[in-house]
Amino acid sequence: MGKFLIRRTLLGLLTLFLVSVVVFVATQALPGNAARAILGRDATPQRLAALTEQLHLNRSVFDQYTHWLSGILTGNLGTSAATQEPVSQLLSGRILDSAFLVLVAAVIAIPLSIGFGVWMAMRRDKAVDVVGSTISLIFAALPEFVIGIILALVFATQVFHVLPAVSLIPPGDHAWQHPNVVILPAATLILAVTPYISRIMRGSMIEVLESDYVTMARLKGLPERTVIWRHAVPNAIVPAIQVSALQLAWMAGGVVVVEFVFSYPGVGAALVDAVGNRDVPTVQALVLIIAAVYVVLNVLADLATIMVTPRLRTAGQ
Amino acid sequence: MSDESMRDRRDHPLTRREVLHGALIGTATLGAGGILAACGSSSGGGGSSATATGSAPTTGAIKAGGMLRVGATGGGAKDTIDAHLPTADTDIMRVWNLYEPLAVRPPDFGPLQMMLAESLEPENGSSKTWIVKLRSGVQFHNGKTVTADDVIFSLNRILDPKDPKVGATSIGYIDAPGLKKIDSLTVRIPLKFANAAFPDDIGQYFNGIVPVGYDPKNPVGTGAFKYQSFAPGQQSVFVKNPNYWQTGRPYVDQLTIIDFPDSTARVNALLGGQVDAIDNLPTGQIAQIQGNSSLKVLIAQTGEWQPFTMRVDSPPFNDVRVRQAFRLIVDRKQMVEQVLSGQGRIANDLYSPFDPAYLNTVPQRAQDLEQAKSLLKQAGHEGLTVQLTTADVFQGVVAAAQVFAQQATGAGVKVNVNKIDTGTFYGANYLKWTFAQDFWATREYLPQVAQGSLPSSPFNETHWADPAFIKLIGEARATVDDTKRKQILQEAQMLEYDKGGYIIPYFSNQIDAYSAKLGGFIPPRSGFPLGNYWFKNVGFVS
Numbered sequence: 001m002g003k004f005l006i007r008r009t010l011l012g013l014l015t016l017f018l019v020s021v022v023v024f025v026a027t028q029a030l031p032g033n034a035a036r037a038i039l040g041r042d043a044t045p046q047r048l049a050a051l052t053e054q055l056h057l058n059r060s061v062f063d064q065y066t067h068w069l070s071g072i073l074t075g076n077l078g079t080s081a082a083t084q085e086p087v088s089q090l091l092s093g094r095i096l097d098s099a100f101l102v103l104v105a106a107v108i109a110i111p112l113s114i115g116f117g118v119w120m121a122m123r124r125d126k127a128v129d130v131v132g133s134t135i136s137l138i139f140a141a142l143p144e145f146v147i148g149i150i151l152a153l154v155f156a157t158q159v160f161h162v163l164p165a166v167s168l169i170p171p172g173d174h175a176w177q178h179p180n181v182v183i184l185p186a187a188t189l190i191l192a193v194t195p196y197i198s199r200i201m202r203g204s205m206i207e208v209l210e211s212d213y214v215t216m217a218r219l220k221g222l223p224e225r226t227v228i229w230r231h232a233v234p235n236a237i238v239p240a241i242q243v244s245a246l247q248l249a250w251m252a253g254g255v256v257v258v259e260f261v262f263s264y265p266g267v268g269a270a271l272v273d274a275v276g277n278r279d280v281p282t283v284q285a286l287v288l289i290i291a292a293v294y295v296v297l298n299v300l301a302d303l304a305t306i307m308v309t310p311r312l313r314t315a316g317q
Numbered sequence: 318m319s320d321e322s323m324r325d326r327r328d329h330p331l332t333r334r335e336v337l338h339g340a341l342i343g344t345a346t347l348g349a350g351g352i353l354a355a356c357g358s359s360s361g362g363g364g365s366s367a368t369a370t371g372s373a374p375t376t377g378a379i380k381a382g383g384m385l386r387v388g389a390t391g392g393g394a395k396d397t398i399d400a401h402l403p404t405a406d407t408d409i410m411r412v413w414n415l416y417e418p419l420a421v422r423p424p425d426f427g428p429l430q431m432m433l434a435e436s437l438e439p440e441n442g443s444s445k446t447w448i449v450k451l452r453s454g455v456q457f458h459n460g461k462t463v464t465a466d467d468v469i470f471s472l473n474r475i476l477d478p479k480d481p482k483v484g485a486t487s488i489g490y491i492d493a494p495g496l497k498k499i500d501s502l503t504v505r506i507p508l509k510f511a512n513a514a515f516p517d518d519i520g521q522y523f524n525g526i527v528p529v530g531y532d533p534k535n536p537v538g539t540g541a542f543k544y545q546s547f548a549p550g551q552q553s554v555f556v557k558n559p560n561y562w563q564t565g566r567p568y569v570d571q572l573t574i575i576d577f578p579d580s581t582a583r584v585n586a587l588l589g590g591q592v593d594a595i596d597n598l599p600t601g602q603i604a605q606i607q608g609n610s611s612l613k614v615l616i617a618q619t620g621e622w623q624p625f626t627m628r629v630d631s632p633p634f635n636d637v638r639v640r641q642a643f644r645l646i647v648d649r650k651q652m653v654e655q656v657l658s659g660q661g662r663i664a665n666d667l668y669s670p671f672d673p674a675y676l677n678t679v680p681q682r683a684q685d686l687e688q689a690k691s692l693l694k695q696a697g698h699e700g701l702t703v704q705l706t707t708a709d710v711f712q713g714v715v716a717a718a719q720v721f722a723q724q725a726t727g728a729g730v731k732v733n734v735n736k737i738d739t740g741t742f743y744g745a746n747y748l749k750w751t752f753a754q755d756f757w758a759t760r761e762y763l764p765q766v767a768q769g770s771l772p773s774s775p776f777n778e779t780h781w782a783d784p785a786f787i788k789l790i791g792e793a794r795a796t797v798d799d800t801k802r803k804q805i806l807q808e809a810q811m812l813e814y815d816k817g818g819y820i821i822p823y824f825s826n827q828i829d830a831y832s833a834k835l836g837g838f839i840p841p842r843s844g845f846p847l848g849n850y851w852f853k854n855v856g857f858v859s
Binding site for chain 1: 393394395404478479480481482483485486546548549550551552575577578579581582583585586588589590591710737738739740741743744747775776
């Protein structure tokens with residue numbers, strides 16, 4: 001187990017390093033640079049020259065990258081080209097707000113969809129199962145921004161006027177101080193990920209319910225509740241854990257779109273803006289954070305799989 | 318949005334002193350050759366003229382007090398609060414409310430209105446040197462009185478050769494070392510060449526007067542609102558300036574400017590009652606807002622134009638017959654309908670429609686495909702294929718490119734629309750594209766010429782450098798007499814009408830939306846949304 005963790009951590013760091021190189025090269029391939037992006041149409045040669053100088057954009061690409069990398073190794077994310085403030089200061093509030101949104105969505109979506117999957121599996125091929133499956137397929141097929149727009153129409157702007165249509169959070173405050181602005185974006189994320197997890201759970205649960213040991217448990221006369229929750233679910237849950245981890249990782253990036261729809265002041269809006277501004281240090285920081293979330297979640301999912309699978313858990317012993 | 322959702326907001330300041338007046342703004346008009354260069358840069362604004370179709374500005378009594386929340390797009394992390402560096406609409410909105418220039422065109426684009434200057438006159442009748450007399454007793458937000466030193470400091474800051482600001486493109490011809498304080502309220506401004514258009518060039522929102530030693534970290538100006546907080550890409554909060562020099566203004570106690578990443582979220586915020594006004598309402602949503610009794614639409618016919626730019630020094634457009642043919646290809650009415658949903662009016666390949674010297678005596682050009690074909694044939698360009706470079710730089714331009722390509726097929730011309738991203742458009746080939754598009758704000762003629770129609774102009778996309786034209790502009794600048802200057806300017810416009818590199822199909826409308834609880838918006842022919850963003854004039858009606 002320890003070896004496994006060390007190996008995965010080292011591989012994760014290598015992945016992050018490669019991601020940083022790829023992203024850096026990709027940002028260099030974008031037309032224009034931060035100075036041009038900031039000045040836009042006002043980019044007269046004089047102003048362009050002055051700003052290029054101020055932003056140190058006249059250094060070589062290699063210099064810029066090594067300068068950035070050495071900063072990272074000492075925990076310094078660099079200075080934003082757009083605001084001239086430290087990237088960490090620019091992003092810390094946004095990261096917390098996005099993390100809060102994803103967390104709220106995950107805490108609700110994962111148990112809900114696992115429970116829903118089990119419930120449908122137990123009613124396999126009955127009307128509720130068919131209807132539930134169809135509805136979840138529809139949500140799976142809808143892009144998340146469509147779900148977001150529909151929710152805003154229904155709950156904020158056209159039918160009911162009960163929730164804010166856009167998530168305005170006063171600068172300096174955090175999302176948890178204004179819980180009502182989190183409801184619609186979180187609901188959108190929940191509706192976007194629930195179908196995947198619940199359908200996987202339903203599928204693997206059906207398989208498990210047909211297995212010999214479940215039949216055996218029932219024949220032993222165990223109460224149905226014990227059969228389901230002690231014998232069937234722990235065996236059916238492994239694929240759901242993997243999918244949940246993938247969905248969580250997706251949320252870390254997919255939140256970009258949802259945040260855009262609701263004007264939620266998280267990393268999504270910051271990333272879109274930073275790419276538009278050719279603000280390389282900010283883009284690098286955000287992409288690395290999102291990549292790190294992927295890596296960590298995958299390691300955690302593998303760990304969880306090992307924990308619930310006795311054969312794997314005891315393999316090294 | 319229901320009334321309910323808006324109701325909780327703004328009712329309490331009833332207790333505030335009700336100041337109501339039909340109050341005119343202290344206008345002072347001024348002498349100089351009425352010219353104005355309006356926006357310098359780009360704003361996505363639109364321009365507008367005064368006919369508000371749809372909904373007229375509310376004319377109820379405006380109460381003092383309340384908190385006004387305005388939503389705008391175009392901002393982001395690069396937002397600035399610097400008086401001299403506004404680029405995005407959100408920056409422009411902040412600048413209009415915190416700072417003031419010496420003079421400026423009001424929202425209706427009427428004569429230049431004196432702001433911090435009491436007068437702005439040519440010295441001894443020559444437009445080569447100008448005397449600014451300041452309004453006395455005006456205070457900055459920090460309590461300091463505005464003096465000649467502040468004017469000189471501000472101009473030097475804008476013109477700084479090592480770090481030129483936005484305004485350097487409009488008043489770069491000031492002879493900065495010669496700036497002279499005559500007394501504490503009088504400054505002498507010498508120019509490198511005579512220019513009757515100087516008052517309009519300096520009378521720009523980005524040429525605000527700031528106190529000596531100004532640091533944007535402590536954004537002090539003389540505007541109707543004072544800085545309270547600013548978070549780039551999120552929101553800015555300003556409060557009422559109690560010592561504002563125009564009595565009775567502003568009405569509201571607090572102004573909050575909220576950035577939105579896209580227009581859907583912004584319109585939703587208005588519908589949901591989270592903001593009180595938004596700029597640049599998409600034309601597709603006019604009907605929806607007009608059908609909502611708690612909201613109003615502000616429509617203004619502006620002098621804003623989005624031209625096709627043909628490089629007059631580059632084939633095939635170096636042949637004047639090709640340029641003339643292309644101007645005859647355009648069905649302007651159809652373009653207004655299809656591109657602007659009817660929100661605009663046709664133009665005649667000339668800009669600055671509100672300038673008293675605007676050449677309105679020449680025939681309106683209309684589509685004439687036979688004539689276009691014949692001109693192309695004479696030029697040896699039958700069956701011409703050209704590339705039109707476009708980007709999403711302003712609403713409608715990409716659609717206009719597509720409509721133009723479609724209309725050109727009628728004259729046997731194949732137009733390949735090359736849509737590229739904005740970064741590439743403003744990249745290394747910026748101002749060098751053979752056939753492209755651009756967008757311009759409402760301006761008077763001479764200031765516009767200075768921006769785009771002379772070899773010395775910073776944004777001469779058509780590479781127009783006609784010697785006769787240049788000579789006429791020089792003469793006009795040196796002519797202080799309005800009538801004589803008008804004559805010269807019309808001759809110059811005649812040259813552009815016959816041979817110029819612009820195709821100007823229309824002037825677009827500026828469309829904004831706001832809550833019916835608000836009053837005081839003036840339809841902005843200037844093209845600056847929401848009545849020049851002059852929120853000092855806006856308040857809640859009882």
